Amino acid sequence: MKRRSLIKIAGAAGAAATVPALGACSGGGPGTGNVGNAGKDLVPWPTYVPFAGPQPDAPGDDTVGVQPLYLNYPAELKQAVAESPGDGSEVTAMVITYEAPPKPLEQNSFWQEINKALNIKLNVVVVPDPEYAQKMTTLMASSGDLPDIVMFNNLNLPRRAEFIQQGFADLSDLIGGDAVKEYPGIANIPTYAWQSMGRIGGRIYGVPLERPLPANSLFVNRTRLNEVKAPVDWNHDQFLSAMRDLSSARRWGTGWYKTLFTGLGGITYHAGANGAPNGWSLQGGAFTHTVTTPQFEQALTVMRELTSAATHYPDSLTASSTDMQNNFYNQTVASLPNGFGALALPNLQKIGGKFALELARPYTAQATPWRGGGNFGFAAFKKASPERIKMLLRIVNHLSSPFGTTEYELINYGIEGKHFTKADGVITTADLYKTENSSILPIRYIGTAPTVLHLPGYPDVAKAAHEWEKAVMPNSVANPATGLQSATNSAKGAQLDQILGDGIAAITFGREPVSSWKDTVSRWKSSGGDQLAEEFAKEHQAA
Structure with a gap:
């Protein structure tokens, strides 16, 4: 994250935690702050009905996180939705973006076709990644109206759960348990994604992405790793040697774009490679945080070794x-920690065959690769009449249509003959697809299908990713705190993350020795980390 973004978050977080305007947001009223699930009647998770x-x-293999592999595009597609979900009205959605802004609606044939398929006028408010935290903080502190749909990513902001509880629709009765069968695309979302999103006060307030x-x-x-003879299955010394050999003037082995703990970017791979627990470990009902373990400290040591050897992007x-x-x-850099979702067609097209892309395997025998929560966030709906909430659910249901359907084809590839062609089991995208797709117009952050490994034109990359998943994911570990609520995390989570993030950055970039990590952990524990452990234990028992 950019330094100025961190400053904005730190400043805004203190304000947001005390702002009384939360009760003035749309559909609000004085908040109870009772967002935990302990002692509540828990709405059942939506019934999983696979397509x-x-x-x-x-x-x-859903049990460990191996995706199904599709080398060819299906010859025959099914229709997932019988009729258009919308009522002709305007719908505004606020989403994050990692791309350039989309072309205006009147110049964007993909956007026009999506509007036609959904039977609405979709207004997409795109907020660049570095500005999303500030935009969300402003939205939470505002007494103004909310967008119809808001995409919440996994950024930890103060009082977020209370804000959602007050301003957004409780979807429990519409999609909890068997009720979700009215929306087959949403019912096709695996249970792990719902569990990762979590309940608020025992209720369901969103649809996971x-x-x-x-x-x-x-x-x-x-390609560059082969130049320095780096093996696929490497050990610690071979990994460090490869990064040193790769680094030269204006070219570097590593790029830590999110070294902070809040982003879990630079540290995730190394923590898992060194056997650290994924966020928290759970034994005998007690929660212990990964940052308190010697394995996590060893991961910091590796990151410090890398920057000491000047292998990192300055x-x-x-x-x-x-x-x-x-x-x-x-x-410019030869390795980069990134979300697994970055293994996508638009990004492979950016590489353009200049080099072979690969996912790195861990570099120790005791590795515990970290398993993700299974969602990128979730879409929540502003409080409205039951009829409008049902329409918004139908829209998300449509956008969640699975691989192998005509709806999926439009959402992911655009209009045949304009954005792509297909023949002999292969989708070939046209030049127009580069500027008109569901990443640049980020409808994939409103609703999205469960992912499969299918990369048109890049079957070797897809096969290699599938082999990586089979080799790495059986040893992966989940975070037992995923989806659990905590009053301390809601109020102080961002501040606690900041303590850890500052400590990680100070050690990684040489401002403090690795031995200083114990002081950082002590400060984190006394500032609320110990309370987090106690509250998560209670929530876990209730769930």
């Missing part, structure tokens, strides 16, 4: 994630 789609070339279970992974330039701490991804695509 009977095309047979994959290689099966997946499913993502693969691998957490932030280390994307590497295999502006890693201040460059935005978008800038660092571009640095990876243009080969």
